[in-house]
Amino acid sequence: MKKLFLLPGIILFTGCATSISTQLAHQNFSKLQNSDPIVVLTEKETLPENSEFVGDIKIGDSGFTIECGYLKVIEDATAKAREAGANIIKIVELTEPAFLGSTCYRLQAKIYRNLDAVAIANISKKRDQKNKSRLPEDSNYALIHFYRPKLSVAALGSFGYKIKDGNDSILGRLRGGEKFVLQTKNFGDQSFFAITETKEEIKIKVEKGKEYFVRGGAIPGIITVRPQLTITENQIGQKEFEAMK
Structure with missing residues (x-):
């Protein structure tokens, strides 16, 4: 059993880390503040009108890494979008962990800028509804x-x-x-x-x-x-x- 895991274990310790790459079409937008909302759209959700394309984000994995769960990947994408002045992340492809490919979530997304506060609020509301608990409101557990x-x-x-x-x-x-x-x-x-x-x-x-x-x-x-x-x-x-x- 030691032979089975020894080599991958060494790979783990030698710096196989999550890779994050961005390719920006516009680099003149100011960085957003931490208080500015960033919204996420799934592959099937529609981009609001008047959204300006800012660039592409790709979050991958060069080997075995541990800090690459779904929420961490979204957190990393959000940070990159905020740095680029974008407030919408439109997921193009989300790949679930699979041992032969990667034990991480991997993400490809396009980022946009939209200053319509009502549209951004509506996206946030819809996402909150999708993540809403299915338990009755009066549940005591x-x-x-x-x-x-x-x-x-x-x-x-x-x-x-x-x-x-x-x-x-x-x-x-x-x-x-x-x-x-x-x-x-x-x-x-x-x-x-x-x-x-x-x-x-x-x-x-x-x-x-x-x-x-x-x-x-x-x-x-x-x-x-x-x-x-x-x-x-x-x-x-x-x-x-x-x-x-």
């Missing part, structure tokens, strides 16, 4: 969906790990193709983690009546696999969770 899609390499998928909370209580187990749902009344800042040869921890601010989606993964380590846990926005997590049988 929250749901946290943990899932780990089955990837193409059986050797990685067969290695499971336990999901624990901040009190070290076991909540469930994730192997490739496994999922479970935690119903909780523990609100506020909560920690969840998995341990193999390393510890992977995430923190969620749990609110009553809300849903959360945590995607599990694994990357090769020195001796065994290393766990990955990433928080995914609801509209992505719902689709991935429900696609698993």
Whole structure:
């Protein structure tokens, strides 16, 4: 087993990092402030009228890396758009993690500038609706969906790990193709983690009546696999969770 993971583990430590590239058509726009809203459109959503094309963004992966979950990729794209003076990210292609290709989300997008405050507000409202919890408004609990899609390499998928909370209580187990749902009344800042040869921890601010989606993964380590846990926005997590049988 050591021979199986030794080489990939070395690759992991030698700087295989997420790659971000931009190609701007307009470089004369001022950088946006952190308070300026940046909105994201999916492949199927329509770009509002009078949007001015600013450039292209591509976020990829040159190898095995751990900081490349969905929200991190969107965060990186948002930062690049803000630097270029763009306030709309229009996703062209979003590729889910797949071991043979990459354990990261990868993104290709076009960025635009639109100063119509009403149009931007409408996009934000629609996105909030897509990410809205499906629980009744009077629910006195929250749901946290943990899932780990089955990837193409059986050797990685067969290695499971336990999901624990901040009190070290076991909540469930994730192997490739496994999922479970935690119903909780523990609100506020909560920690969840998995341990193999390393510890992977995430923190969620749990609110009553809300849903959360945590995607599990694994990357090769020195001796065994290393766990990955990433928080995914609801509209992505719902689709991935429900696609698993």
